[in-house]
Structures are given as structure tokens and as C-alpha cells.
Amino acid sequence: MRYRVRHLTEYVYGAPVTLCYNMAHLLPRDTGNQTCLSRRLHVTPMPIYQTEGTDYFGNPTYYFSIQEPHKKLTIDVECLYEVTPLELANQLTLGSITCGELRQLLTDAGTPELRMVKEYLLNSPLIPRTAELAAFAQDTFADHVPVLQAALDFTHKIFNEFTFDPTATSVSTPVDQVLKEKRGVCQDFAHLAIACIRSVGLPARYISGYLETLPPPGQEKLVGADASHAWFAIYIPEMGWVEFDPTNDLMPSDQHIVTAWGRDYSDVTPLQGVIFDGGDSQNIKVSVDVQRC
Template sequence: MKYDIHQTTAYAYDSPVPVARHVVRMAPVDRPNQRVVASHFTVEPEPVEWTETRDFFGNKVVHIRIETAHKSFTVRTRARVEVEEPPPVDAESGPSWEEVREAADASADLSGASPAHHLFPSPAVPLSEDITAWAGESFPPGRPMLAGAIDLMNRLHAEFTYDPRATDVSTPPLEAFGMRRGVCQDFAHIMIAGLRGLGLPAAYVSGFLRTEPPPGRERLQGADATHAWVSVWCGEDIGWQGLDPTNALIVATDHVVLAVGRDYTDVAPIGGVVFGSGGQELTVEVDVIPIPPEKEVAAKG
């Protein structure tokens, strides 16, 4: 499936900002089952410095510096991405979660794709006895790892309410867990905290959801902005599997990966330092538009 992605992220400041430095993670890159056909983004006002790099987890990161006084800052992303259906996996036939825990603990791989980096507490995901105990109900002795993770995803979706007004970007997982409310970031952090509490590797994924569902299917929660889900390591043979607790979906062709990290702090679309006073207002607009095969043919012709 091919998608055209249009995202506009805009900040409006109460007072002029004379100098700003930003770290931007808003350009997708090639990943397993994902190919970037074209991608670029622009910023306003024009920066005096623009440096592109890749971080430890392979995400594209752009460092920019602005020295023009401004009351607004806007990033516009345009990309065309092709997403392939991942190979089918039988959730009931893989290794047990105990075997996965032992394999992750014994891993000597220190690359960005290693499960070792996703076993421990991270800045936005501290461990919690309450969340660990709740997650443990999905992992009785001997249960296959992926089957347990899918059960945990489904329980989270069934027991929690999607509520954009209940939390903000800084809400700790335990607080959202207590309310049983939140958004995709909260649900991903809660699921990650539960898995890591059991010694199981889980990564945070940011990205996009298609905004036009196939005929007969409801529109997915979180499709109006950058979305978040969880990638769970299920052993050497099965590898990393994407699970979306906000929508109770095994990640396939409806999701486009933007960035991967330990938690939101590793993949925040925009960070940095702004020199100024007063408040700011953020607006985000996202469209993920499927490209029907017949339009691709017409374009080539």
C-alpha cells in the first residue's frame, strides 16, 4: 500500500522569539516492510543552520537554528511511503515469554535493533509494581510471547477509554493507568511499562495512521495526529512485532513508522530550546492518503 503523507505542525508564540534551536524528527526512513519513495519537509522561518543525521535507533534527525525574530514556527512534511504486509506469524506457536525473557537478558547485541535497550526503565517509562502485576495476568506460565502480548493489548483496549482531555504529553504512565483514560502515548507507555516490568523487551513507535479507512471499517483512533504504538520483541526467529493498543490492532499496512525509541522522549517530533517569554499554542494537522493502484498507473501513463 502506498500513502501520501501531509503533516503540518505549527507553534504560535505570545511574544516574539529572537533565537531558537530545534530538533526535528518528522521524516520517515526505510524500515522492514516500509520503503520511502520520497520525503521532504520545510520550516518557517528559514533557518540559518540545518544539519541532518541519524540517531542511535536509526531515526532521521534534523538540527536547525533560527536567528530571525518570529511569532510562529511551522514545519510541513510531505512524503510518499510504501508499506508492505508483514509476513504472517502464528501467535500461538512461538517461544514462551519466559524463553524470550531469558534470550533478551542474554543478548550480546548492542546495535540499535537489540532488545537489550528496551528492557529497563527509561525517562518517560518508570517501572510500576501495579502495572507489572496487571500486565502479568496476560502471561501465565508457558504462554507464547506474542499471544501474551496480544492479550495484553486487547485488555488495555477494552479496559481503558480514549480521552484526549484526560492527559497531556507529560502525564506519567502510572497516573494514566490509575484513571484508565488517555491517548495513544499513554496506552503505549502503559503497555511498555507492563512488559518491561516482566523483563520483556518493548519499544515505543511513533508514526501515522491512514485517515481514510477501507470500506466498511471505522476510522481509527489517533488518525488526526502523530500516532503511537508498541513494538514487542518475540525472540530471534519472530523478531519485533508491532501492536497498537489504542485500536487493538496488529500493525500491518495501516501504520507508517516515523521513529522508534525507548519512549516518547526519544521520538518527540519536535524538541529544542526557544528563547522568549509567554506561552505558546500548538496545532497539528495530519493526512495519510492511500494511493489507489489505478491512480499510480494513470500517473505513470
């Protein structure tokens, strides 16, 4: 399957910004079933300095600096992807290791790979481990349950017990509030799943990207109506990192497009940086289009 993804971000400031330094996680990342065939990135005003790099987690990064006064900043990224469907049926037959066995493997951590995986057991800036979170997940991730089955069941649990509500949270809403109110968006559900999984001693990471959405039957797809998406992955030794989408109660295959992964959203924020001046207010508008080619 081929997808063309356009991600347009516009900032409008209350007063001119005289200087800005930024880092973006908007460039494509290749994965085991995803390849970027082409890409285009355009920033307005023209940066005086720009360079690409790779962050600690292997995600492509784009750094740029603008040193002329501007009241509007536009970052326009367009990429063409080739996405190969994952063999989910084969994955379901591979996941035999139990939660208890994985916890013991991580305690021993006898290989470099397992030692690196242990990083995803720790607290991260937006995801703490707590007894309350562990209590919510401990029955699902009991020692005798295969990790893959537990992750599937927990994805289903979040989907059934939580309500998608874009007005209930913000990017900084803590996971304990999401657990209490049982409302949120894809970022909240991914953070909650990761927080619970880590709280029961298993490794999980945050994934940011895009999801192909389809209009209701008989209606045309609106330009700019798509959005960024978030889901999570859990580590299973014989399988590697296996992905789950609790917002949609499924295992991603060929409709999810990965941009970046890390410990939580703070590691893969689409744009972060420093501005000088700009007044007391700023408005941001994000438009995303995911189209099959």
C-alpha cells in the first residue's frame, strides 16, 4: 500500500518573533514494513540554518533557525510511503512467552538487547509508574498469561472502558487523571497503556505517526481532516517490538504510518524549540492528509 502524507503546521504570533531555534520530528522513519519513497520539506520564512540528524532513539530530526522577524511560521512536510501489511496471524502464533517469564528475563538481562529494553521499564517525563496503575493492569498481565495475549486483552480493556473525548484532556494531562476520568484521546490511551505495563514490570514504548481514516459511505474525504495518531508497542523477545492501538482496539498492520518512537510524547514532539519575543499569544493550526496512491 502506498500513502502520500502531508503535514502542514502554521503558527501565528501576536507580535513578531525576532529569533527562533527549533527541532522537528516530522521527517519519515523507515521500519520493518514501511519505506519512505520520497519527501519534501519547506519552511517559511526561509531558515538561515537547517540540518538533519538522528536522535537517541534513532528518529530522524530536523533542526532549523530563523533570524528574521516573522509573525507566521509554516512547516510543510509531504512524504510518499510504501507500507507492507504485517502478517498478524503469524504474530499471534509466535507469542508464547508469559509475563512472568519475561519479567525474569529482564531481571537477569543476559544480552545487550535486553539491557537496552530495560530502559522502557523506567519512569519517563510524562509517564510515572504507580501502585494504582499496576492494580489496574495486574490481573491482565498475571505471570501465567502470554505477553501477547495480555497486551491484546489490555488493548481491548482500554477500548471498552474508556471514552474517546477530544475535549477532556490536553497534551499535559497526567495519566492518573485519565485513569480516574476514563476519557481522552489517542495520546492519553497510549500513555495510559504504557504507564500500566511499566507499572507491572514490562517494557513498553510510545509511537507517534499517522492513521489512514476513511469518510462515511457516500461522502468525500475532507482535505486536512486527518490527524496525527499515537499508539504503543510492547517488547516480546521472540517477536521484537509488537504494536497495539488501544484507541481502535487493534494491532496495526498497513494503515498506521510511523514517524517516531520514544519513552513518551515528550521524546517525539512534532515541533519544539525556543522563540524570542512573539507577544503574549500564539495560535497553532495543524492540517494532516493521508491519501492512498
